[in-house]
Amino acid sequence: MFTILNEKERKDFINKYFKVWEKDIWKVSRISYNNIDEYLINEHYLFLVKG
Numbered sequence: 286m287f288t289i290l291n292e293k294e295r296k297d298f299i300n301k302y303f304k305v306w307e308k309d310i311w312k313v314s315r316i317s318y319n320n321i322d323e324y325l326i327n328e329h330y331l332f333l334v335k336g
Contacts, residue, residue: 289314298324302332 290298290313299307303326316323324332 286317287314288317 295310295313296307298313299310303310310326312327314325314328316325320336322334322336324334326332
């Protein structure tokens with residue numbers, strides 16, 4: 286399932302994984318499938334989380 290993180294979800298994501306770059310991240314989208322979350326950060330960087 287594809288979703289664009291809302292402001293609260295984006296802030297939680299940044300605080301968990303990318304606190305150092307919090308002012309540089311303006312958009313995060315997520316694709317979830319087979320217990321894997323793929324995050325696209327600023328429409329450019331891909332970050333995978335296996336759950």
